[in-house]
Amino acid sequence: MHLASGVDPQLADLSNKLIYSAMVVYTLAMFAHMIEWTFGSKGAVAVRSTEQSGSLSETVAGTKGAKKVTVTVAGAGGGTTTLTRTALAGEGATVVTSGRGADEEDGPGAAGNSTRADLAGRIAVSLTVLGALLHAGGIVTRGLSVSRWPWGNMYEFSCAFAFAMTAAYLVLLASKKNVRWLGLPVVLAGLLTLGIATTVLYTDSEQLVPALHSPWLAIHVSTAIFCGGAFYAAFIATLLYLGKDSFDKRIAAGLTTGPLGTPASVWRRLPAASTFDKLSYRINALVFPLWTFTIIAGAIWAEAAWGKYWEWDPKETWSFITWVAYACYLHARATAGWKGRKAAYLALAAFACWLFNYYGVNIFVTGKHSYAGI
Numbered sequence: 001m002h003l004a005s006g007v008d009p010q011l012a013d014l015s016n017k018l019i020y021s022a023m024v025v026y027t028l029a030m031f032a033h034m035i036e037w038t039f040g041s042k043g044a045v046a047v048r049s050t051e052q053s054g055s056l057s058e059t060v061a062g063t064k065g066a067k068k069v070t071v072t073v074a075g076a077g078g079g080t081t082t083l084t085r086t087a088l089a090g091e092g093a094t095v096v097t098s099g100r101g102a103d104e105e106d107g108p109g110a111a112g113n114s115t116r117a118d119l120a121g122r123i124a125v126s127l128t129v130l131g132a133l134l135h136a137g138g139i140v141t142r143g144l145s146v147s148r149w150p151w152g153n154m155y156e157f158s159c160a161f162a163f164a165m166t167a168a169y170l171v172l173l174a175s176k177k178n179v180r181w182l183g184l185p186v187v188l189a190g191l192l193t194l195g196i197a198t199t200v201l202y203t204d205s206e207q208l209v210p211a212l213h214s215p216w217l218a219i220h221v222s223t224a225i226f227c228g229g230a231f232y233a234a235f236i237a238t239l240l241y242l243g244k245d246s247f248d249k250r251i252a253a254g255l256t257t258g259p260l261g262t263p264a265s266v267w268r269r270l271p272a273a274s275t276f277d278k279l280s281y282r283i284n285a286l287v288f289p290l291w292t293f294t295i296i297a298g299a300i301w302a303e304a305a306w307g308k309y310w311e312w313d314p315k316e317t318w319s320f321i322t323w324v325a326y327a328c329y330l331h332a333r334a335t336a337g338w339k340g341r342k343a344a345y346l347a348l349a350a351f352a353c354w355l356f357n358y359y360g361v362n363i364f365v366t367g368k369h370s371y372a373g374i
Contacts, residue, residue, distance in 0.1 A: 006146060006147070007145055007204075007205050007206060008144070009143045009145075009205075010145075011141045011142075011144050011205075012141075012142065012145040012146075012204070012205035014141045015138045015139075015141040015142040015145060015205070016138070017138075018134050018135070018137045018138035018141060018199070019134075019135065019138035019159060019194065019198065020131075021134045021138075022131045022134035022135035022138060023131075023191060023194050023195070023198075024196070025127055025130050025131035025190050026127075026128070026131040026135075026166075026187050026194075026361075027135060027191060028127050028189055029124045029125075029127035029128045029131055029183070029187050030124075030184065030187045030188055030191065031125045032120050032121070032127060033120075033121070033124040033183045033184035033187060034184065035116075035117065035120040035185060036117045036118075036120040036121040036124060036180075036183075036184075037266055037269075038110070038117075038266075039116050039117040039120070050111050058107060061332075063193050064100075068367070081306035084157065111184065121180055121183070122188075124183055125173065125180065125183065128166065128169070128183060128187060129170060129261045130164065131166070131187075132167060132170060135159070135162070135166065138139045138159065139156075139159055139160055139163060140154060142159070142205060145205045146205050148217075149217050149218045149221070150221075151217070151221045151222075151225065153201075153203045153215070154197075154201045154362055154363075155197050155198075155201045155202050155203045156203075157221065157225065158193050158194070158196065158197035158201055159194065159197055160225045161193060161225050161228050161229060161358075162189075162190040162194050162197070163190075163229075163269075164225050164226055164228060164229030164230075165186055165189060165190050165193075165228075165229040165232050165233065166187070167183050167188060167189050167229070168229045168230055168233050169183065169186040172233075178271070179279075180269055181231065181271065182236060182237075182263075183242075185236045186233070186236070186238075189232060189236075196241045210341050214225040214301060214304065214305065216297060216298075216300065216301035216304070217301075219297050220294060220297040220298050223290055223291075223293060223294040223297065224294050226287075226290065227287050227290055227291045227294055228354065228358065229281075230283055230286070230287040231284070231287060231291075231350075231351055231354050232351075233279045233283055234279075234283040234287075234347065234351070235280075235347070235348070235351040236347055237276045237277075237279040237280040237283065237325060238276070238277075238280045238344045238347045238351075239348075240276045241273050241276035241277045241280060241344055242341065242344055243267060244267055244270055244271075244272070244273040244276060244281070245273040245340070245341065247267035248273055249280065253339065255297035277339065277340065277343070277344070279374045280344070280347055281333055281343070284326060284329065284330065284347060284350075285330055288326050288330060291322070291323060291326065292323065294319075295319050295320065295323060296314070298319070299316075302316075314365045315361050318353065318356065318357035318360075319357055319359050321357075322350065322353040322354045322357050325346070325349055325350035325353045328349045328350075329343065329346040329347050329349075329350050332346060
């Protein structure tokens with residue numbers, strides 16, 4: 001039954017139930033990922049030869065027992081990698097390293113050789129897929145309840161943003177990328193976003209003001225949602241790079257105590273720091289042109305709706321600031337040779353701009369794009 005307002009209450013209610021159901025399934029997936037991270041064991045080290053400028057050679061002589069040989073190699077991006085192998089003890093046992101290695105360990109994404117952790121990881125991925133299907137159903141039914149694109153307010157945008165994060169993660173998994181380690185932070189962030197959406201930002205299903213009835217709603221907002229999900233994935237990779245790099249440096253310095261240096265630390269089971277650094281850069285570089293298009297599409301829509309392409313509205317201003325921040329990051333990486341921690345700090349600053357543009361401007365700043373007072 002449709003009300004006079006043009007809202008189907010049954011579909012709107014179904015949408016809410018699907019979103020809550022997705023949150024329950026995501027919670028189960030989060031616990032499964034936590035089990036995988038806790039019980040996963042360190043696997044073999046794979047050395048990729050594509051980025052080596054030198055060689056890695058080992059000569060072992062003698063047969064008087066065995067011992068562990070550990071070698072710490074400085075990475076090109078400022079990080080370090082620790083290689084551990086079992087060598088024969090005896091006279092003439094030597095280990096020689098040279099060049100740059102891109103080492104990647106099995107970790108929560110592969111659970112090493114722990115059957116229990118690997119099973120937990122597979123269950124977590126299956127639950128994440130189920131949660132994403134329920135999540136998508138909630139978004140679709142929300143749109144059908146009012147016969148429009150389902151991102152006309154902050155609640156709907158937040159639901160779509162959380163789905164974009166999860167979908168990006170699942171696409172990476174489907175493309176055979178070893179990124180199962182992303183599962184825990186992605187699911188956790190999705191839950192937090194949905195939690196804020198359903199409690200603080202919730203708005204009943206309703207029709208939009210006339211200015212928002214435009215094809216640009218689908219184009220401009222859809223690209224903004226996709227960019228947000230991708231920027232978040234790059235943000236997580238940047239945080240993990242900083243943590244892994246700090247852990248490697250402590251181990252190289254012989255510090256095995258403290259929050260980053262415990263022998264059982266999960267950092268040992270994550271990919272190399274350089275892997276996170278490169279992933280963050282590649283995602284940001286790939287998404288930046290789309291973010292540029294998002295701003296241009298918004299300007300075109302603004303001219304159609306308000307008669308001007310640009311009025312320095314707070315949302316427009318912070319979108320441009322965010323663009324400049326990511327442009328500085330990419331420029332520093334490409335021309336100034338900034339890699340490692342300096343580039344990581346720039347990437348974090350750029351994402352902070354994006355986050356403020358979304359929550360801070362929409363909620364606390366008055367403007368044509370503002371949702372203050374919801």
